[in-house]
Amino acid sequence: MEAKQPVLELENVSVAYDSQAGMVQAVNDVSLKIYENTIVGLIGESGSGKSTLGNAIMRLLKNSAVLTNGTIKVNGKDVYQMDKKELQKFRWSQMSMVFQSAMNALNPVLTIEAQILDVLLSHHKKMSKKEARAKAVELMEIVSIDPSHLKSYPHELSGGMRQRVVIAIAIALDPKLVIMDEPTTALDVVVQRSILDKIKEIQKVKKFAILFISHDFSLVSELASKVAIMYAGRFVEVTDSQSLKQAEGHHPYTQGLIHAIPHLTADEVSIEGIPGNPPDLVDLPSGCAYHPRCPFANERCRIERPAISKVNNREIECHLYDVERKEVVKS
Numbered sequence: 001m002e003a004k005q006p007v008l009e010l011e012n013v014s015v016a017y018d019s020q021a022g023m024v025q026a027v028n029d030v031s032l033k034i035y036e037n038t039i040v041g042l043i044g045e046s047g048s049g050k051s052t053l054g055n056a057i058m059r060l061l062k063n064s065a066v067l068t069n070g071t072i073k074v075n076g077k078d079v080y081q082m083d084k085k086e087l088q089k090f091r092w093s094q095m096s097m098v099f100q101s102a103m104n105a106l107n108p109v110l111t112i113e114a115q116i117l118d119v120l121l122s123h124h125k126k127m128s129k130k131e132a133r134a135k136a137v138e139l140m141e142i143v144s145i146d147p148s149h150l151k152s153y154p155h156e157l158s159g160g161m162r163q164r165v166v167i168a169i170a171i172a173l174d175p176k177l178v179i180m181d182e183p184t185t186a187l188d189v190v191v192q193r194s195i196l197d198k199i200k201e202i203q204k205v206k207k208f209a210i211l212f213i214s215h216d217f218s219l220v221s222e223l224a225s226k227v228a229i230m231y232a233g234r235f236v237e238v239t240d241s242q243s244l245k246q247a248e249g250h251h252p253y254t255q256g257l258i259h260a261i262p263h264l265t266a267d268e269v270s271i272e273g274i275p276g277n278p279p280d281l282v283d284l285p286s287g288c289a290y291h292p293r294c295p296f297a298n299e300r301c302r303i304e305r306p307a308i309s310k311v312n313n314r315e316i317e318c319h320l321y322d323v324e325r326k327e328v329v330k331s
């Protein structure tokens with residue numbers, strides 16, 4: 001049987017910003033495959049490179065950023081080998097992105113209908129206005145907004161509704177891959193929950209692949225089936241989310257993130273933060289970039305960058321990972 005083609009395939013992807021301070025290694029040699037109908041989470045602290053990677057996949061990097069190495073394929077097509085016209089057709093129809101604080105990205109002077117129609121008609125040259133209007137109604141229903149709001153302007157909708165509209169626009173052309181960059185961060189917990197449920201519900205029908213970017217560890221491990229944990233531009237661990245219920249055996253950074261989840265005890269909330277700060281991406285530490293913060297680091301960690309160990313469904317970049325015992329062993 002022929003192996004299934006991934007919807008997203010990242011191979012040794014690196015992205016750097018050319019800044020006054022030097023080259024910022026925002027994404028550093030990451031590889032990942034995402035298949036249809038799955039949600040993969042991407043987590044890491046602020047500044048770890050998550051959004052840069054999302055923008056790189058969409059080929060929407062800022063001028064100062066360059067893909068310095070690797071290949072990015074969506075549906076088997078190399079995103080960086082397409083000419084401008086091909087890319088224009090491909091973006092939004094095959095891959096789309098819900099940006100950070102996207103709900104404020106709607107055009108304030110256009111109705112919701114005008115904005116949805118714009119996406120539909122610019123990609124479907126043969127679609128009539130009537131067909132596009134019908135599709136807009138269908139999209140509003142999918143995201144559970146009364147179609148009467150098609151005539152509304154963004155400011156007439158609540159934050160949660162605006163975010164649903166943005167999701168409707170992102171899925172309007174039935175893309176195979178949807179990148180969601182912190183899609184619910186600006187919303188309160190109840191609205192956040194209802195949007196996440198909606199995303200799961202739509203995905204069940206549409207079967208697209210989702211790369212879900214967030215710094216909220218518990219939210220991502222609940223939503224995604226697989227999680228990539230990013231530290232200083234690298235994936236230090238890629239694992240199935242089930243395994244994240246327990247800290248033992250994971251990369252020391254993953255362990256730190258798990259311990260940092262607030263735990264409710266009888267009468268208090270305990271949180272163990274990770275001591276120290278993420279490194280300067282212009283001047284990365286030698287060896288494993290996490291070693292200055294790692295409670296288990298030894299001499300080798302300070303000198304040599306660890307290779308990736310692949311065991312069962314887990315990929316881990318740590319010298320202390322014992323392949324036989326399938327866990328990180330303190331030296």
Ligand SMILES: Nc1ncnc2c1ncn2[C@@H]1O[C@H](COP(=O)(O)OP(=O)(O)OP(=O)(O)O)[C@@H](O)[C@H]1O
Pocket residue numbers: 017018019024026044045046047048049050051052053062064215281
């Ligand atoms: N235009 C830029 N010029 C130089 N460096 C940049 C630029 N944009 C981002 N960076 C740097 O690239 C690194 C990765 O940033 P990125 O926004 O991808 O991280 P992130 O994990 O998405 O963070 P957040 O969760 O805060 O959005 C950071 O160190 C950031 O300072």
